Amino acid sequence: MKVKIGDVVLPGDYCDEITADGVKSKVVLGPGLRKEVDHVYIMKAGVLRKRNPNTFWVDSYQKRYVPSRSENVIGIVVQKAGDLYRVDIGGSCTAALSYLSFEGATKKNRPEVQIGDVIYAKMLVASKDMEPELVCVDSHGKKGRLGVLNDGFVFKCSLNLIRKILNPICPLLESLKNEWPFELAAGMNGRIWIKANTMRETIAVGYAILGAEYLSDDEIKTMCTNIASILAGHVS
């Protein structure tokens, strides 16, 4: 079926607008779109989106992570294998993390990583035929924010929610940060690590994030103030 930008689309639909744009200039096909001989076909169920001038993608609901390069993810170390750590990132297979890809690590000086630790890392290699590879340093050899995350709590959510809260126009983190202090690391693989001063505050952050999935911007703001007033004990 022929569809337009902004429509709800199903796999097998095709969009002529993209083909027409492609004649004039190069277009970027994002997730859920594939070029066949004559048309651009849709491969996922969702909403067809466009960002000017020429980027197209399908906004779909997904929980399974498909690795892609240069994304920050949160993984759990499941195995030590020689000079590699195997990290579960929620994808189809585990990712490899070399023990040399930590700041200041040498052959003699191994980083202290235990099985079961939570790792915040960047995706270096994400080819569909190979095991994904992670690093905990940037191109200057500095760790930045990457590395082992201690304490706190990790929970899973949908990939859409991660994109929603990391979107600069989303008011969630903006309103939460004014209520009480907390630390947060959001992995694009649908895992969020949070840490606050008390257990109660940590749970409140987690609850606010999970609850925000189907709320509008205004509702998110009210929810944040509500949770804060419960935490503060103003509501009896």
Place this chain on the structure above:
Amino acid sequence: MKETQISNSEKTFVQKIIAGGHRLDGRIYSETRNLQIAFGSDYGSCMVSLGETKVLAQVSCEVVQPKQIRPNEGIIFINVDISPMAAPQFEANRQTDHTVNLNRLLEKCYKDSKCIDLESLCIVVEEKVWSLRVDVKILNHEGNLIECASIATLAALAHFKRPDVTRVGDKVIIHSIAEKDPIPTVLYHYPVCLTYAIFGSDILLSDPSYIEEAVCMCTFEEGSAGGGLLVVGMNQYKEPCLLDLTGAAIHNVNIVHKAILSASEKGKSVVDVLKKAIISDDTLRLKRVKINYADIITTEHKQSLIKKDISICLKNYNANDINPESDVEMDDDVQIVEPSKYDVVPTLPKTAELKVKAEKSAWIEISSEEDD
């Protein structure tokens, strides 16, 4: 696919929060999740959901030859099926320890407790008896499969009706439902399995969620007391029918007693809910109202998207209470949140940092050691 490992931070967090007297989803120790029982269009078909854990049970019957040693008793057979639909770590058509354990527990609870009147299932001694087969299918695994599966099995058995039979000389006639009213299964008592997660030496959590089960079952290198899962089978007369412990041995003498006391109350309330559901279903059927899963599946589907019970929740805080007038009870010490002294400052791409606001502190330091 391999089961995802529980990270160390999740483990310690859950342990700490339970030691502090709370649970991740805001329940109290003895609180269970929301129980729902729905019946299908056929007799003996039912779907039970306990929070997000969902189990479908279906009872079917056929005429078979009885066993040699019990020539006048019917046969009951329970089959549990866990597919990747329940959780991705399960494999299709493969018997795992988990499946065998669940199957065995249900058999213990319903076959060995003799709650079903097997003699009433006999048609001709040594020749023909009814064989009941309970197929239990796990639809979603979100912790506490045993309790959910056992309620589903019991509800399906109690709801089931077998066709009536008449004997004319040597011939046996099985009547269809249209010809003669079907006969319900006779149950002497209604046993249900109730699961308790043991944390430390004296904390009992009823209806543990997936993460609580995983945390209490994992072993610790440090000498801390290991936990385990205690399954108590209890009928509506407050008689224990089954006791099963997996995990570490129990140090505390009182814990089993405590579990049985709590299970006797809970078991009765579950059976009451179940009986009420069956009676209301029967009256609806008498009025010829069409009953099937169609309506609950649509509402359930909506719920699974909106997710009414969020797995992480403050005590007594509901996702629907967005309006500030909600009466939410406090359970903790009152904490006063000061106006934020912190600011989230973007540092590296995609990351941010907590920084103390560059404001002057409102506090003035006064030395307490003033000279008189």
